[in-house]
Amino acid sequence: MYLYHFGMRELPFTLTPNTSYFYGLPSHQQALQVLLTALQTGEGFIKVTGEVGTGKTLLCRKLLNELPAHFVAAYIPNPYLSASELRRAVAHELGIDSAALADDQLVTQHIQQRIIELNQQNKAVVLIVDEAQALPLESLEALRLFTNLETESRKLLQVVLFGQPELDEKLAQRSIRQLKQRISFSFQLTHMDEDQTFHYVKHRIEVAGFRGDAPFDRGACKLLFKASQGIPRIVNVLCHKALMLAYGEGKNKVTRSHVRLAIKDTEAAHQANSYWRLLAAFGLGALLIAGAWTIWHMRGGW
Structure with a gap:
């Protein structure tokens, strides 16, 4: 998983309600x-x-x-x-x-x-x-x-x-x-706006132990906001998948491409572009292959 890659103690975007992650929107x-x-x-x-x-x-x-x-x-x-x-x-x-x-x-x-x-x-x-x-x-x-x-x-x-x-x-x-x-x-309760979505994501990553330049920039969070409609649970799902994609490519930053692929793989997300839907299966499939290869390499072969 991406924990050590991003230097976090625990997964920041689980769906289990955890009051230590309460942001205070x-x-x-x-x-x-x-x-x-x-x-x-x-x-x-x-x-x-x-x-x-x-x-x-x-x-x-x-x-x-x-x-x-x-x-x-x-x-x-x-x-x-x-x-x-x-x-x-x-x-x-x-x-x-x-x-x-x-x-x-x-x-x-x-x-x-x-x-x-x-x-x-x-x-x-x-x-x-x-x-x-x-x-x-x-x-x-x-x-x-x-x-x-x-x-x-x-x-x-x-x-x-x-x-x-x-x-x-x-x-x-x-x-x-x-x-x-x-x-x-x-x-x-109301939904988050775009700025609140950015700070919400930043907050959860920091609580999970991340230090340094946040992997999600404003551009990535703008896409997260549009796709989630400001609903925290959908933001969590998308962020988790986007971090997995970035980890699979060995990158320390989540790009808009990662977010788009995560969006197309999430039924609850608001879909905006059919082009990225075609790439979703390929992107997540490649991630699974990369993960399997990493495990195989660490074990010295099967």
Whole structure:
């Protein structure tokens, strides 16, 4: 791989959300401030939406890391759960053994008791749901009922929903209009612009340990921006492939040709030029051949 070639400790453009690579794009920083402010004021429901690949899960994990010490967080990363499964998942996150509980009513009672106990300890409980657009309607209604616990001044349970735009479509349904009315703060993540894309790429490479003149110049990043439409996940995919191509040719700089070949090999990228599409298979094929030859040479033959 290209790590040693470019002098990096780790791969900078993996798709796994890693908060050490959090760049703090304006959209993400604003969303984080909205979340922290809303939680501190004791609001019921808070919603953050964004297109696929805009960094919702990374922001979600950043929020978990930034929560003040008096918050107790229950994190649900995979919410494609029935109302019963959701109740038990929340119970588990709050340290409740729900296996011995006979029915959902008992599970709910134990959750309520636990939330009251934490409140008496001056703890605030927040339920954070990622990929919330996957929640069935009955599970969304179960969430609303959870938040009925409150004092005269604040909710005892707050809920943060991270989801794709489909979440807004689901919340628009009349059957759950009561939940929609309880969303007191909402924020929509935006895409990066061209300049932000350049600094985003530079930031990730530096976090990975690279020192020196960045392998991606402004021209290469301009192509990355156009092809990705400013979506971080697609930028990551393209940068990884472009670095592989540069490494395969023994070059220390990523050229526009490398970026174009990476674009044509990526279905999610915006395709702009059919000529480079014809070269994509050849370019990546040559890279694989070069990699195989390098391994063969290092082993002294087969």
